[in-house]
Amino acid sequence: MDIFTLAQLLAKIVFVFAVCLGVIPFLVWFERRGSAWIQGRVGPNRVGPFGLIQPFADVAKFFFKEFWTPAEANKWYYHLAPIFALVAPMAALTVIPFGSYLMIGDQIVNLQIANVNSGVLFILAFAGLEVYPIIVAGWASNNKYSILGALRGSSQIISYEISMGLALLSMLLVYGTFDLHSMVAWQGQKFFGFVPAWGVFINPIGALIFWISTFAETNRLPFDLPEGDSEIVAGYHLEYGAMKFALFFMAEYVAMIMASALLVTLFFGGYQLLPGVQAAVDAIVSMNGLSDAAAQNLKAVFQFGCLFLKVAFFMVVMIWVRWTFPRFRFDQVINLGWKMLFPLALANVVFMSVVVYLMS
Amino acid sequence: MDNLDFINSVVTVFGIFAAICGLVLLFAKEPLSCALGLLGVLIFTAGIYAIIGEHFIATIQLVVYAGAIMVLFIFSIMLFNVKHDRESFNWKSPLFLFTSVVTAAVFVLLGRTILQYFDTPVIESQKGIFTREMVTDLGGNSQVLAHSLFTQHFVSFEAISLALLIALVGAVVLAKRKLN
Amino acid sequence: MGTINVSREYSVKEKMFLPAIIQGMIITLKRFIQGFIFHKKYTIMYPEERRNYSQRFRGMHFISVDENKVENCTACFLCETVCPAECIHIVAEERDSASNPYGVRKEKKPLSFDIEVLRCCFCGFCEEACPKDAIKLSRNYELSILSRQEGIYDLNHLKREVKGRG
Numbered sequence: 001m002d003i004f005t006l007a008q009l010l011a012k013i014v015f016v017f018a019v020c021l022g023v024i025p026f027l028v029w030f031e032r033r034g035s036a037w038i039q040g041r042v043g044p045n046r047v048g049p050f051g052l053i054q055p056f057a058d059v060a061k062f063f064f065k066e067f068w069t070p071a072e073a074n075k076w077y078y079h080l081a082p083i084f085a086l087v088a089p090m091a092a093l094t095v096i097p098f099g100s101y102l103m104i105g106d107q108i109v110n111l112q113i114a115n116v117n118s119g120v121l122f123i124l125a126f127a128g129l130e131v132y133p134i135i136v137a138g139w140a141s142n143n144k145y146s147i148l149g150a151l152r153g154s155s156q157i158i159s160y161e162i163s164m165g166l167a168l169l170s171m172l173l174v175y176g177t178f179d180l181h182s183m184v185a186w187q188g189q190k191f192f193g194f195v196p197a198w199g200v201f202i203n204p205i206g207a208l209i210f211w212i213s214t215f216a217e218t219n220r221l222p223f224d225l226p227e228g229d230s231e232i233v234a235g236y237h238l239e240y241g242a243m244k245f246a247l248f249f250m251a252e253y254v255a256m257i258m259a260s261a262l263l264v265t266l267f268f269g270g271y272q273l274l275p276g277v278q279a280a281v282d283a284i285v286s287m288n289g290l291s292d293a294a295a296q297n298l299k300a301v302f303q304f305g306c307l308f309l310k311v312a313f314f315m316v317v318m319i320w321v322r323w324t325f326p327r328f329r330f331d332q333v334i335n336l337g338w339k340m341l342f343p344l345a346l347a348n349v350v351f352m353s354v355v356v357y358l359m360s
Numbered sequence: 361m362d363n364l365d366f367i368n369s370v371v372t373v374f375g376i377f378a379a380i381c382g383l384v385l386l387f388a389k390e391p392l393s394c395a396l397g398l399l400g401v402l403i404f405t406a407g408i409y410a411i412i413g414e415h416f417i418a419t420i421q422l423v424v425y426a427g428a429i430m431v432l433f434i435f436s437i438m439l440f441n442v443k444h445d446r447e448s449f450n451w452k453s454p455l456f457l458f459t460s461v462v463t464a465a466v467f468v469l470l471g472r473t474i475l476q477y478f479d480t481p482v483i484e485s486q487k488g489i490f491t492r493e494m495v496t497d498l499g500g501n502s503q504v505l506a507h508s509l510f511t512q513h514f515v516s517f518e519a520i521s522l523a524l525l526i527a528l529v530g531a532v533v534l535a536k537r538k539l540n
Numbered sequence: 541m542g543t544i545n546v547s548r549e550y551s552v553k554e555k556m557f558l559p560a561i562i563q564g565m566i567i568t569l570k571r572f573i574q575g576f577i578f579h580k581k582y583t584i585m586y587p588e589e590r591r592n593y594s595q596r597f598r599g600m601h602f603i604s605v606d607e608n609k610v611e612n613c614t615a616c617f618l619c620e621t622v623c624p625a626e627c628i629h630i631v632a633e634e635r636d637s638a639s640n641p642y643g644v645r646k647e648k649k650p651l652s653f654d655i656e657v658l659r660c661c662f663c664g665f666c667e668e669a670c671p672k673d674a675i676k677l678s679r680n681y682e683l684s685i686l687s688r689q690e691g692i693y694d695l696n697h698l699k700r701e702v703k704g705r706g
Contacts, residue, residue, distance in 0.1 A: 074390070074393075077393075077396070116415045116419075118415050118416045118419050118502045121416070121419035121420065121423060121502070122415070122419050124419070124423050124427070125406075125418075125419045125422030125423045125426070125427060126422070127427075128422065128423055128426065128427020128428065128431075129403075129422065129426060129427060131427075131431050132399070132431075135431075135434055135435075135438070136396065139392055139438060147438065150438065151435070151438060151439065154431055154434070154435050154438075155435065157431075158428070158431055158432070158435075161427070161428075178502050
């Protein structure tokens with residue numbers, strides 16, 4: 001491993017995590033201001049311009065709060081859970097490609113932290129591990145509400161992981177690869193010369209199932225039963241305060257970013273440029289007479305911008321959905337998961353395999 | 361090659377962590393602690409697989425064992441509070457004594473074998489038709505595995521899935537009868 | 541037994557859920573645009589803006605004073621008697637008759653006049669009972685206090701200047 005490889009790897013890690021953690025305060029701000037706009041309120045508007053500094057004030061408050069542990073809690077697992085909650089979705093982010101490649105000198109830098117040859121499975125693995133912080137936190141808190149939240153969370157996540165996996169399987173049939181880079185490259189084709197070959201146009205039902213499942217996987221409303229404020233107070237993180245709660249809170253947003261990024265990568269063209277952006281890139285290149293390497297770098301920057309926009313769109317939709325719908329009842333969640341999404345996803349896999357067989 | 365040294369050291373660290381988790385699994389008092397110890401063993405062995413380049417095995421280990429089976433374990437442990445089982449456990453029952461002797465014997469034999477072959481280089485102990493270069497040429501682990509599963513081992517693959525289906529149906533039937 | 545099942549069969553359109561979901565999303569999108577672009581809000585920005593309550597709002601108590609800053613209260617105990625929460629405690633005292641400019645109009649005065657506002661239910665009976673229009677309830681509704689001790693209004697506090705009805 002030479003110095004250049006190590007340096008570019010470190011740079012990519014820092015970049016991805018900085019972007020991911022850096023947008024969380026603004027997401028929190030948007031969650032609060034956006035909900036206020038929807039409900040005819042004002043929202044936080046005192047700290048900084050438009051209340052933008054409010055999340056930082058919140059973090060400062062979290063830091064200075066008492067670091068309190070319940071007496072009957074299992075200390076070791078109690079402290080382990082929030083760390084695990086943040087680590088699992090962050091690890092899954094490492095395989096999401098955020099651009100094609102950069103040319104630095106004559107070296108090619110792939111814009112993806114870890115090029116694992118079974119990238120999709122890697123993400124599924126870490127998505128599966130997202131259950132544990134919920135279970136461990138709920139159990140270690142030694143609180144009835146927390147245990148109820150943990151049970152709800154684990155059964156919900158297991159149920160929706162199946163339909164999520166099947167929706168993903170139907171896309172794997174189309175792409176014929178586990179590698180996320182090749183999937184995005186596949187989506188760079190065009191139908192009839194102008195429609196981008198995004199997964200959602202090939203497999204809309206799969207995209208819909210996957211999208212619904214991501215809501216359940218990230219415990220967002222209308223699937224936020226593990227937290228269910230009105231029934232079980234705060235569910236699995238009821239006994240957590242100060243920075244430990246903040247970690248859970250951040251983990252929820254990281255998981256949302258991860259789920260949206262995965263959705264975009266699989267179904268909405270990943271880092272492929274949005275329609276019309278290619279023309280803009282070409283125009284800039286021809287105007288300034290850039291070399292091939294510089295043109296590629298410029299394109300990579302625009303690709304990252306497009307991925308960012310797409311992910312941002314799905315984050316906004318997630319927040320929008322949260323402030324539109326009430327929470328499901330628990331039997332409704334399980335019925336939806338097992339009696340609607342699961343058979344639908346299974347039928348979709350069969351349908352897609354027939355389609356893929358006929359097309360090839 | 362210092363890369364190999366790095367891999368070796370990481371494998372050692374992960375191995376030590378896995379061993380600690382295994383001890384937790386054996387000696388923890390809470391059933392859930394045991395389950396989480398097993399989870400730790402699975403995660404760290406997955407880490408070992410990943411660091412020696414077997415990404416597919418590592419991810420499958422995480423998806424299947426850590427992500428699905430252990431969740432079911434823990435779920436059922438939490439659902440049925442199994443505290444009283446520990447108290448009613450009889451340390452002097454002949455069955456326990458018999459199994460402990462047999463397990464100890466197996467453990468000693470296993471340890472002896474491992475120590476015997478500990479210094480054998482990796483290359484010599486490697487068997488099977490695939491080398492690492494061949495796998496890379498054929499398009500990666502997952503592709504090779506899928507190919508052999510769906511051509512060479514097709515019948516056994518289907519037979520196993522059928523067996524699993526029968527087990528599933530059987531479990532449902534047993535549970536139903538109990539309810540009635 | 542005793543429960544009536546009022547649920548009905550869902551139609552196919554309702555079972556699809558998605559049309560209803562999209563309908564709901566459109567409604568919140570409209571609200572979002574109203575809030576985001578047109579700044580439509582129902583919030584009153586409290587410390588800057590205040591809600592204008594009715595003229596008859598019953599808030600913090602005060603005792604009216606005459607032009608010499610002498611309280612109108614003559615310690616007749618009517619308010620203490622009528623108070624349903626028993627939160628008024630008066631100790632009466634006679635005015636020094638030699639130096640009393642009011643003569644027979646204000647022979648008595650309260651030595652102390654305490655209202656335990658934490659027990660007060662703001663019914664306004666004291667105000668109605670008072671023959672001298674001495675005790676009154678102002679329109680001031682900002683009653684927050686930092687200690688229990690501040691929850692007992694003494695004569696000095698009650699005699700503060702209140703413009704109009706505050």
